[in-house]
Amino acid sequence: MLVRFLRAFAVLLVVPVLIGAGPAHAQFRGGPGGFLDRLFGIERPPPREMMVPPEDLGRGRPPGAQRRQDQGKAAQPRKKRPAAPAEPVYTALEVLPKNPDAKKVMVVGDFVADGLAWGLDQAFAEEPRLAVVNRADSPSGFVREDHFDWAGKISEMLSSEKPDMVVVMIGANDRQQIKTKDGRFAPRSEEWQKAYQQRVERFLLALQTYGKPVYWVGAPPMRSNDASADMAFLNTVFKSRVEAVGGNFIDVWDGFADESGKFVARGPDVDGQTRLLRGNDGINFTKSGRRKLAFFVERDIRQDSGLGLPMSAATPTNPNATMEIGPDGKERQVGPVVSLTDPEPGTEGKLIGAADQRIPGPAADSLQYKLTVEGQSPDAQPGRVDDFAWKPRHAEEEKAEAPGSIVDGIVILPAPTAGVPGMAPALR
Numbered sequence: 492m493l494v495r496f497l498r499a500f501a502v503l504l505v506v507p508v509l510i511g512a513g514p515a516h517a518q519f520r521g522g523p524g525g526f527l528d529r530l531f532g533i534e535r536p537p538p539r540e541m542m543v544p545p546e547d548l549g550r551g552r553p554p555g556a557q558r559r560q561d562q563g564k565a566a567q568p569r570k571k572r573p574a575a576p577a578e579p580v581y582t583a584l585e586v587l588p589k590n591p592d593a594k595k596v597m598v599v600g601d602f603v604a605d606g607l608a609w610g611l612d613q614a615f616a617e618e619p620r621l622a623v624v625n626r627a628d629s630p631s632g633f634v635r636e637d638h639f640d641w642a643g644k645i646s647e648m649l650s651s652e653k654p655d656m657v658v659v660m661i662g663a664n665d666r667q668q669i670k671t672k673d674g675r676f677a678p679r680s681e682e683w684q685k686a687y688q689q690r691v692e693r694f695l696l697a698l699q700t701y702g703k704p705v706y707w708v709g710a711p712p713m714r715s716n717d718a719s720a721d722m723a724f725l726n727t728v729f730k731s732r733v734e735a736v737g738g739n740f741i742d743v744w745d746g747f748a749d750e751s752g753k754f755v756a757r758g759p760d761v762d763g764q765t766r767l768l769r770g771n772d773g774i775n776f777t778k779s780g781r782r783k784l785a786f787f788v789e790r791d792i793r794q795d796s797g798l799g800l801p802m803s804a805a806t807p808t809n810p811n812a813t814m815e816i817g818p819d820g821k822e823r824q825v826g827p828v829v830s831l832t833d834p835e836p837g838t839e840g841k842l843i844g845a846a847d848q849r850i851p852g853p854a855a856d857s858l859q860y861k862l863t864v865e866g867q868s869p870d871a872q873p874g875r876v877d878d879f880a881w882k883p884r885h886a887e888e889e890k891a892e893a894p895g896s897i898v899d900g901i902v903i904l905p906a907p908t909a910g911v912p913g914m915a916p917a918l919r
Contacts, residue, residue, distance in 0.1 A: 581760070581778035584616040593622040594796060597654035599645065602629035604660035606776045607708065610785025611658070620798060624652055632664035633690045642693035649701045656796070657698060658788055660708040662725040663774065666718065679724060688728060695736050704795055705738035706788055711747045712754040714773025719754060743787050747780070761786050 596615075598608035608625035615621040626648055631639035641661070649657075668675045669683050676682040698705050707729055710722035726742070733740045747768060749755050756769045760779045768780035776784060793799055853859040861867040871878040 581766075581782055583778065584613050586612055586616045587619055589622040590619045593620050594655040595622050595624050595652065596656045596658060596792060597624045597626055597648070597652050598658045598660070599641070599648065600627050600659055600661040601631050601664050602627070603663050603711075603774075603776070604658075604708075605629055606781040607658065607660050607784050607788070609778075610781035610783075611788060613782055614785045614789040618798065621792070621796070624654060626652065627660075630664060632661060633687055633694070634665045634667055634669045636690070637670075642690050642697065645694055645697045646701075649697070649703075654703065656704045656706065656792060657701075658706045658708065658792075659698075660710075662710045662722065662729070665725065666721050678721065684728075688732070691728060691732055695732055695738070698738070699736045705733070705736075706791060707733040707738055707740050708784075708788060709740060709742045709744060711743055711784070712752070714754050714756075714769075718774070739791060741787050741791060743784060746783060746787060 596611060598604055598611065600607070604627040605625065608623055608627055612623045612625075615623060628639050631641065633641060636642075665687070666678055668677060669686050671682075671686050673682070676686065695705075709726045709729060712719045713722060723744075726744070730740045730742075744752065747755065747758065754769075754773065756767060756773070757765055758768050760766045760768070761783050766779040767777050768783060769776060853863070858869050862869070
């Protein structure tokens with residue numbers, strides 16, 4: 492008897508273990524069950540209508556409503572947004588081989604000068620008589636002489652390269668403290684300006700001694716207002732000292748600014764097409780910007796070298812005229828300025844374009860002379876609109892010819908003469 496009870500009790504212990512060995516995802520704690528389920532810890536799955544997705548919990552909507560809503564959304568086709576138009580980029584030209592006797596254009600300066608050298612290489616890509624030599628050092632400037640001393644190394648560069656022209660663009664890295672034997676000084680302080688100007692003058696003295704044309708490209712505006720102010724200040728330093736030694740200062744500020752002189756990232760390129768000219772940092776140039784930057788230098792180099800500008804629709808036919816790029820980026824002919832009141836060269840008192848024979852003026856007794864010279868207007872004609880006489884002559888004539896008179900709008904005829912046939916005798 493005892494043995495049978497123990498066997499039955501063992502069966503009751505094994506059955507719950509086998510029943511509770513189902514998958515973990517099918518277990519549900521706290522669901523409905525009988526006494527044996529709660530006694531032996533058997534977990535049963537809840538009814539299907541009681542299973543709520545996690546995303547529906549606590550949202551105050553019926554079970555499964557969010558799933559049905561998501562399925563309805565997925566069934567609808569999604570509209571594709573139109574792709575943004577691709578930004579047109581500059582197509583680089585293949586640089587043709589140069590002649591053995593081609594003139595050398597050496598570019599020196601910082602990272603902006605490095606981009607300028609690329610633009611000049613593209614400007615002269617199909618010109619075998621001009622070759623561009625890039626000797627720019629990207630992180631250099633006049634402030635960090637410990638990195639690169641331009642005033643001390645420019646003479647060595649000129650001796651090794653022997654360029655026919657030198658293009659300089661520098662200053663973008665010089666917005667920092669300057670170090671001298673007297674200490675460190677903040678940018679644009681009095682001591683900083685003095686030390687900086689001395690280094691610029693030493694650099695220009697080496698170029699002046701070399702004796703070849705120098706083209707100093709001014710700094711462009713930048714996105715930061717403080718950086719643009721510093722670049723404008725450096726341009727004043729460069730311009731006065733470059734022109735003092737006979738160099739050419741090329742101002743490119745307006746080519747990359749709006750009407751108020753502020754920085755613009757997009758603008759017309761050399762072809763007049765609106766493109767992105769500056770980089771995302773507001774300092775560097777895109778390929779289109781580099782090519783436009785080089786255009787201002789290319790113009791002066793071609794004119795001074797005697798090679799001339801490439802033929803275009805706006806090529807000037809007058810040798811005294813010049814070509815310039817306006818704010819819209821298009822070429823236009825400027826000059827020569829001729830005053831209409833200046834005499835022709837080699838003559839006395841004769842206007843340009845005047846005929847050899849003078850045209851006679853109006854006679855002194857003519858109405859034209861009296862009106863234009865003496866200011867006398869001609870007499871008004873009777874009955875004309877400008878006849879302002881108080882008693883017009885034509886009115887007096889009509890009154891004299893009228894047989895009767897008018898009194899208060901009533902015509903009074905004269906008394907008939909006696910003895911006139913057909914007339915009644917006058918009343919007495």
